[in-house]
Amino acid sequence: MDRRKAMKITTGAFALGGVGLFTLTNVFKPEKKPDVLPQKLQFNPEENKWNFFTLDPVITAQLAYDYYNEGSCMFATIKSIISQLVKKIGEPYTSFPVNMFKYGHGGIGGYGSVCGALNGAAAIIGLLIPDKKVQDNMINDIFQWYEKESFPQFNPVNPKLDFTPSASISNSVLCHASNTNWSKASGYTVSSNERKERCRRLTADVAQKVAASLNEIFTNVYVTNSVSNDEATTCMACHGNEGKIKNTSVKMSCTSCHSESVGHHVFADVHYKFMKEQL
Numbered sequence: 001m002d003r004r005k006a007m008k009i010t011t012g013a014f015a016l017g018g019v020g021l022f023t024l025t026n027v028f029k030p031e032k033k034p035d036v037l038p039q040k041l042q043f044n045p046e047e048n049k050w051n052f053f054t055l056d057p058v059i060t061a062q063l064a065y066d067y068y069n070e071g072s073c074m075f076a077t078i079k080s081i082i083s084q085l086v087k088k089i090g091e092p093y094t095s096f097p098v099n100m101f102k103y104g105h106g107g108i109g110g111y112g113s114v115c116g117a118l119n120g121a122a123a124i125i126g127l128l129i130p131d132k133k134v135q136d137n138m139i140n141d142i143f144q145w146y147e148k149e150s151f152p153q154f155n156p157v158n159p160k161l162d163f164t165p166s167a168s169i170s171n172s173v174l175c176h177a178s179n180t181n182w183s184k185a186s187g188y189t190v191s192s193n194e195r196k197e198r199c200r201r202l203t204a205d206v207a208q209k210v211a212a213s214l215n216e217i218f219t220n221v222y223v224t225n226s227v228s229n230d231e232a233t234t235c236m237a238c239h240g241n242e243g244k245i246k247n248t249s250v251k252m253s254c255t256s257c258h259s260e261s262v263g264h265h266v267f268a269d270v271h272y273k274f275m276k277e278q279l
């Protein structure tokens with residue numbers, strides 16, 4: 001056989017193979033789990049000495065912005081809410097150790113892990129909402145909202161720095177990724193005052209969100225799953241507890257760390273179809 005003919009046959013085989021693979025991967029696509037739909041979250045307030053009263057979310061945001069310089073993101077988120085409850089209710093809030101939460105800055109002691117504003121939001125929810133299931137839902141909702149929202153949005157009354165940061169989507173709850181994504185989008189370094197101003201305003205956004213969420217849960221109008229992450233749901237259809245592989249327990253946005261390998265993209269569906277369930 002001459003080389004040209006051989007080439008033609010090989011190219012043909014590759015093309016057919018390509019079409020075949022394409023058909024295969026599409027035939028074997030697993031059924032997508034239905035998206036988690038928004039639904040009302042039931043909450044029956046139990047006996048809790050940490051009482052709550054309705055907060056003004058915009059005032060809360062401004063307070064968080066102002067407290068940021070005293071102890072950074074986690075501290076500011078918590079103090080924006082506790083300081084209002086101290087004024088209205090007094091004890092036990094007066095004795096609440098807000099200073100403890102300075103540790104959360106820079107993703108916990110500057111370690112770059114979970115964003116301090118989010119850590120603060122989760123801590124406040126942990127304090128005020130005893131029901132663990134309700135807690136988890138509210139925390140997940142705020143985290144998913146944070147991953148997909150473009151920040152910062154807050155406009156302070158008296159800016160600490162005369163600079164309006166551009167907004168960017170973090171696609172991650174991690175301080176490191178959130179800051180770096182913003183720095184790349186804006187052109188300012190992570191150590192700049194401009195980046196600090198971005199986090200000061202972002203802290204205000206998160207405080208505003210948690211205040212609004214608390215108002216809603218305590219007046220029984222809270223809707224959970226309002227931002228669902230379709231892509232994570234797709235991955236978890238195979239890798240989560242209801243899938244066959246069951247090797248991950250994670251809700252963070254997968255693509256902030258994983259990009260699908262070519263092998264995975266081409267073979268995962270077929271392989272999955274025939275593989276045994278891993279227990």
Ligand code: HEC
Nearest residue numbers: 030231234235237238239254258260261264268269271272
């Ligand atoms: C159709 C089911 C299916 C879906 C959907 C799926 N995977 Fe997989 N994934 C597999 C299979 C099968 C393997 C190989 C596992 C094995 O053999 O133990 C795998 C392996 C992996 C691995 C290990 C190494 C590698 O890259 O091959 C990672 C990481 C991974 N998947 C991440 C993801 C992410 C992220 C998503 C969503 C974008 C996703 N998977 C969606 C089926 C799936």
Ligand code: HEC
Nearest residue numbers: 232233235236239247248250251252253254255256257258
């Ligand atoms: C913050 C980064 C990060 C995020 C976000 C993340 N992963 Fe991973 N994942 C890792 C690391 C690190 C490993 C371990 C090293 C590796 O296998 O790459 C891993 C491993 C895996 C594995 C392989 C496990 C094994 O036994 O080989 C799968 C599957 C996986 N992740 C799926 C997911 C899915 C699905 C999501 C989203 C719902 C997700 N990951 C989100 C960092 C992340």
